[in-house]
Amino acid sequence: MSTSENTVSRRAPLEGAKQDLGRLGVFVESAQSSLSKGADALASVEKLHNRTLGARVWSWRYIILRRVSQFGFLLLFFGTAHWGWQVAKKVPLLTGNLSASKFIGLIPLTDPFAALQIFLTGHALQQQSLIGAAIVLGIYLLIGGRVFCAWVCPVNVVTDGAAWLRNKLGIQPIFHLPRMLRYFILVAALLITVITGLAAFEWVSPIGMAHREIIFGLGLGFTALLAIFLFDLLILKNGWCGHLCPLGAFYSLIGKTAMLRVRFDKNSCTRCGECARVCPEPQVLNLKKLDERGYVFSGECSNCGRCTPICPEGSLKFDFKPLIRGHNVQADAIAVQRRTR
């Protein structure tokens, strides 16, 4: 009896010590992991630099696809306007432009922001443009509002070019502007529309100008594009798309409900920061928020697909929002398994 008592009394402090040791172990592990995370990040960057040429080219896939999409939309409009592209006799393929168009003579499409402005001037829109706006709104509510920016908008080609050149030349910023500014410009556009009775942004929009003039005849719209290029290149990085454009702001708000998202796997991420380096809206890749949410939550993400192929660990991937939670739980389980092994 006495021995058993003894063992019990001896076991208690032993358990305590074990627990202490365990805690210490956790602490050491976390310290180790934060140390090794730094090393992992370096390894990740190295991995990125040691990619084969094939892998490099493959990582450009979304950029190439986006250019195909952007120029493709332009071509559809241009071909219909100038070469009379038709799907059947007397059924034009895609008439109009990005403000409002009609696909195969049947499906109306309307820029919801333009429609909103015209509505605010006090003009009762015709049914056709309301349906068109609802269709476009529905599409972007599903796939992310700023998908327009990265995959359709022709100005994006110019600003991407400016950002690329700016990066090559290592141009330092002159000043900073808050990225919130675009929301104020959005509100201002709507207010001025109400006051003047003219669609405030549509009348000055460089997007509209450039797009219209490519399709319907040249004017000075290209000077607007040049101004945006120089502004983005020499004055403010991602200046137009990331700070000023009210259409982008409008689509950011719409994009909050998007189903197509970039999933974040916190287990494999080494915090190398390569994703934020290539992202035109790096604030959406806030790691703390990514950890919490498990995906890129902000509507300002344009689903451009720069971060997903660049990530050396494959921690960022396009995913369907309802599946993201499940995928993250799976990834966590696998990570736990690996750690215990």
Next chain:
Amino acid sequence: MSDQGPSGLNTARRDFLVKMAQGAAIAGTGGLLWGYLLRNEARAAPYALRPPGALAEDDFNAACIKCGQCVNDCPPHILKLQPSGGTLPIGMPFYTPRTGACIMCPDIPCMKACPTGALSPKLKNINDSRMGLAVIDIENCLSYKGLRCEICHRVCPLKGKAISLEPHPRQISKHAMFIPLVHSDACTGCGICEKACPTEVAAIRILPHKLVQGKIGEHYRLGWTFDTEITQDFKPVEAAPAPAADAPVPKTAPGMDYLNEGGL
């Protein structure tokens, strides 16, 4: 405390107010500039010739979404969207009759293509459209110089209604002039006359109604026209009731007293 000023004042509120004032100043100047740009851009709108069914100027400026579907669907390809930096408001459809006149399609495809209603679907008959008004420069019109030109009259899709030919006999030794007259109640402003005019610079041209049409005002009463409404001012005094049969016959004829009465 860092937000305590030298005299112990709380500067946080002052900073906040200054920030607010700065924000308001940026918003105000930016808004004024933006508004100025818009007004400046819209200022040229009265000079534009719009496609058939276009709403009145201000409403059209507000409603047009600048999509160019009317341009795509115009069979003779006369409609253009104004590029930026041009003389007309940006991005909206217009046509230049001298180079491309409206051919007045009976089914009005441009209007049907309009998604917003800036080209109003209320227009059912192309002959009811009022895109502009033909105006003749009588100093340079060949017909007014005595030549038998009359081309504008002959090409007019509403010949006889929109442009009529009026014979003007002259002295014995000169032949009569046949001069074209435009009637605003029928002229659609299609511009076929302007396109066909043989003078070096067209002597008949299409202009927006607002720039050429006068208005006589409500106070003129054209009493000699049959369709002039007779108002109280012009109503003849009601005739006196016919004298009864047994009434005494006046000694003098009616009117005689009137002439000899009063201060006349």
